[in-house]
Amino acid sequence: MKHLSLKLIALNLTAWTLAALWILPLVYAVWTAVHPPEYAATFDLFAPLTLDNFVRVWNSVPFDRYFINTVMLVLFVVISQFIVCTLAAYAFAVFPFRGSEWLFMAVLVQMMVMPEVLLVRNYATISSMGLVDTIPAIALPYLASAFGIFLFRQAFKSVPKELDEAARMEGAGPMQVLWRVYVPLAKPTYLAYGLVMVAYHWNNFLWPLIITNSVTTRPITVGLQVFSTVEQGIDWPTITAATLLSVAPLLIAFLIFQRQFVQSFMRSGIR
């Protein structure tokens, strides 16, 4: 028994040390953001607290606009992905036909050939459509998500056939069966996929950086980049305050819903 408890102590120690290392950058960012600049690199427990850094950042950059842009982008992407991927997954799971397996393999190509690899050509496409510097332009390359189609197909395949047949006996058409039987039963998958995609597109940077060039469309990540240009001289409290402001909505939402977040993963069958 003594041997066992020693091992448990070692496990706890490892877990807590790793956890401390993992949370350290965020803790540090909070520390710097709530103290005056003089205390950025000195760790005095009794340093005066201040919110000036946040106020200064909020007034120097159109953060409100960036937030609105990001929320619109994320809503547009996730809702469109839900529709497009649900329809495709429904076809693959419930209406197999000759060659549909091959089409599914073709869809999976999008996993490896992600939009970022094709950004040179996609920029040309978007610009020939006259959509450069619009929110749909940021979203379009990501809408037919192979990951989404794959997950929803898995979820739909695990729906008992009897439920599908019972609904059809009552005279429901394909769209009614989808809406009344398949979608409700795949709820955990929708939740998990939706959460991953909200985080992904809230945080996406390279493609939005290329395809936007004005305050009215730029998402928060691109707006944040203004602060990390070294040429301006590094002002740590400003940078960390801006960084925290930009992640705050997502971070707060995650802290509130983290139990549901993790559980939806467990139940969604993403594993």
Place this chain on the structure above:
Amino acid sequence: MMTRNAKVGLLLLAPAAVLLVAFTFYPTVATLIDSFYSTPRGRRPSEFIGADHFRTMMADPIFRIAMINNMIYAAVIIPGSMGLALAMALLVNARIGGRALVRLAFFTPTILPMIAVANIWMFFYAPDYGLIDQFLGLFGMGGNNWLGQPGTALWALIVITIWKLAGFFMIFYLAALQQIPPSLIEAATLEGASPSQRLRRVILPLLMPTTLFILINAVIEAFRLVDHVIALTRGGPNNSTQLLLHYIYQVAFSYWDTGYAAALSVALLLVLALIALVQFGVLDKRIHYR
């Protein structure tokens, strides 16, 4: 004559198909074609130049460095983040105190944007007054410019990437671990298997499908994630942090040489295709599906 299934199926697939053709298949083919044409400049339209871009690429030292860097980056990040993710999942799944808090700490980097993460780590790495140098300074080992020296810059970025990805991959391992029936572990214990034998013979084989899923994601991130390169080093110093996608981005949108950028994209596509073939050809056969 089409079957009813085919009619309904194709109709349902139409929106996804249009989008996939427009933003995945057409651009792939077009990139391939573009790579054989010169970049249009001013009044001079683009013209067919055969394999000129590829000859340039072979002689381009920056391309060579970007390729080697990206291979090192991938070779460290993929096993590094996956191994840590597994260790974290096993720790959180074990009977430790404050599991929820530990799990939260591991997972938090996942929801932070890479660009924000880069800003925070920039301070960690700052010479002299950065957190790491202050700590090393206690032992008289300060004065390191981690991001400013060719020898350490790429490794500094690798640490950030692993820190960012491990918690995300942990969630998948954790979900899979909790699906393993306890009776299987008990049976192995009754048969006299030691903890390490249980891990190697029972748990790891059952985690193989998850491992493949995470591996695909890790490979994708190793070639996709360059946000911190743009924010912290822009490929420098002396191209020591130049990665393929970042070089493509620079050539296309800083030098506006879209023809050469297309040829570089073809090289990246070839690397990804090769990896996909290895993954699905070799690894798929070694997985024990439940």
